[in-house]
Amino acid sequence: MKSASTRALIALALGGVLTLGAFLGTFFWAGVPDFGFVRTAGRAESVRYQGPFKQEVAEARYLQNYVGYRAEVETDGDIVQGTITEASDDAVTLDADGDSVTIDAADVTSAIVSGSTYGRPDWGQKIFYFHVPVAEISFIVFAVAAFYSLRFIMTRRRQYDQKARVAMEVTLTFIMLTMATGILWTRAAWGVWWEWEPRLTTYFIMTLLVIAYFVLRNSVEDEERRALYAAAFSILGFIDAPISFFITRLIPSNHPVIERGGLETPMLVSFIVAQIGMLLVGYAIYQLRMGEMKLTDRIEHAKTLLEG
């Protein structure tokens, strides 16, 4: 009894240190990745200089994206060089050494823009080291809950029902953490709080299923019946978990996917450490809650003995 809870506390401490350490460590080791090419208007202090660029624009109307940049615009063999001061779908105005030249977009045969690229530090990416491990653990613990539910149906031993229930509680905790971090990230990266996108939708359904599991438990009085119903429902509900997990690989989805070899070494190592840490945290929460359940059982048992 004592050793189990001690082990759980050690796992919690170790997991916390690893998760936090990986998270903080990536700032120093993996750095903050750039958000790619951004325009420099406003927030100049938060952008990083990356270097010069020179590229051809596919269509004249895209020059609107390069107001303030240098451009070489070719019209029927005539080349105008200057800074773009104004551009629309129909025309572009260049400032060529003080002379303002307006060219119809229809006359442009080719245009080359040049200037400097800047990258905005993508602070939001850092949530990757927390959000992804938490989400993975939610799937793993859900699988554990479904496994114990199956064991309960096969053996009808009460301990499996308890284990399944506690695993389900841990699942709910991790699902809520995933949802909270995910919603913050979609706001930062996609500019919206929520999107009905395949991964988000199926994960939301998984959330509802786990909540429904507890609704079901709370509405059945008879203990054995409650355990059986809950076990059956968690097995049925678990069918959604693989769908949610693999759907980003099956259907075109906005949700990022980690590709094999897609992470650089510092990112990969931090990510793995964070995963191990989160797994330990999950295990610790599970064990602590299990210990609490066992103590409650002992108290109940003692009460019945005392009452005679």
Add this chain to the structure above:
Amino acid sequence: MASLSGRQFRAMVKKDIVMELRTKEMIMSMGLYSLLTMVVYFVALSQTGSNFDPRDIAAGLLWLAFIFTSMLGLNRSLVHEKDQGCLEALLLSPVDRPVIFFAKVIGNLIFLLAVEALTIPVFGFLFLQGSSLDIGSMALVPLIMFAGSVGIAGVGTLLATMSVNTSGKDFVLPVLFIPLMYPLLLGAVSATAAAITGGPDAMGGFWIGMAWVVGYDVIMLLASYGLYEFIVGA
């Protein structure tokens, strides 16, 4: 033995149908419910502009009506069994549990299909008048209706068997049922929408949706069949 199970199965389905023909309770309540849903749809759509095409959302509205109507029916069918002590008698009689499960599924499926067969013409009459419809592709609608209803009846029978024994019967069934139904609804709505829109491009979408629904039916029916034995005896 197989013929015995077959006879038991037929007897149980017949029992459900005879009871329904005498009371007409399920068809009446479900049919009326789906009619009332149409009224609510009319109110919901009453403020749409003139260039609004009801075909775009017809599939979603139809399945919305089916899913809520089916929950009403599923609840009713199991409440009867429980209140009148029929389920207990069935469990006491030497009938295999899978036979009970499939008899209840078929019974629920028949009523569900009957209500759907009533709902689709009414829906078309009320909302799709004047829309140009491709009769050839519309003929596929019953196919997806059937496939979707099999899944609804299968999972629904299992969940309704659970929910009649809970303290909040009417509340628990939707909470369990709708999230579990999500994959089926997604496939069924996309296939139905393809069939209603019609055209050669839509057929690919229809069969993808159909495959999705049939896959869901197979997995969920097997899981429900496996679990029913433990649930019904509890």
